[in-house]
Amino acid sequence: MTPFELAARYLIPRLRALTAARLLDGGMSQNEVARRLGVTQPMVRKYAAEAEEAMEAMEAMGIPREAADAMASALADAATRGYWEHISAMNSIVASVLSGGGLCAFHRRIDRGIPDDCSLCSDVLRGGPDQYIEDVSNAVSALVESPHAYLLVPEVGMNVALAPPGASTVEQVVGVPGRLVRVGTRVVAIGRPSYGGSTHTAGVALWAGRRWGFPRAAVATRHDASIIGAAAAMGLRVHKVGEEPQEAPDLMVDMGGPGVEPIIYFLGRSALEAARKALEAARRVGTRDT
Incomplete structure (x- = not known):
């Protein structure tokens, strides 16, 4: 068979x-x-x-x-x-x-x-070479293989999105169609990175790319004060949605709204860079809690 x-x-x-x-x-x-x-x-x-x-x-x-x-x-x-x-x-x-x-x-x-x-x-099924899909795939692999990544997964699931140069719609942004979900203390990717694979996280990557230049990536993670604190301690620039950032932030904090879960978006010039920022914050939180 x-x-x-x-x-x-x-x-x-x-x-x-x-x-x-x-x-x-x-x-x-x-x-x-x-x-x-x-x-x-x-x-x-x-x-x-x-x-x-x-x-x-x-x-x-x-x-x-x-x-x-x-x-x-x-x-x-x-x-x-x-x-x-x-x-x-x-x-x-x-x-x-x-x-x-x-x-x-x-x-x-x-x-x-x-x-x-x-x-x-x-x-x-490995697929042909595409530097942007490969970048998101590398970011997903880093998250899946990390022992601390489960600390980052929000209720709606985590996603990784990369807006390449020339992108103007979410269909032109690489994302993970089924998101990354938490299974115990592991992170599992549901779907392979593809163009049009994300909506909300892709929108953040597009916004950041239009503001500070493409390519631009975003990783959607759980909202938690300890993660924000760890990121700040790393020297990362924290931006709260609704404020006007003066320079490109390393993470955006979206407080959500009625029926909408708060989310932290880690940003980077590549998906792997954004994922590594999130993973280092998670590692510091995990190390502190153990």
């Missing part, structure tokens, strides 16, 4: 079931969900009835419940924007799960012929 057959048989139907249930819970009709997902209305009804079973199956496949829930949330968000947006997000998430080895153990359980040193998915 090829990795693509594996995803088509076991992963995609369960992601669709979780997504359909999320959209229905949000008040969307079965007919509208069917149109957005590109399936029939009876299939939507079947998906909704099997949502919890699908979640349990995802866990059995080696995908943590928190990660599966984050994937469903990202897919539902994309589906509310349209059918093609959902297809694009599904493609990115499935490619990320496969290339990141998320189904390797499950694949070997059902196909004993797979060699121990198989790297087919990572080789095939």
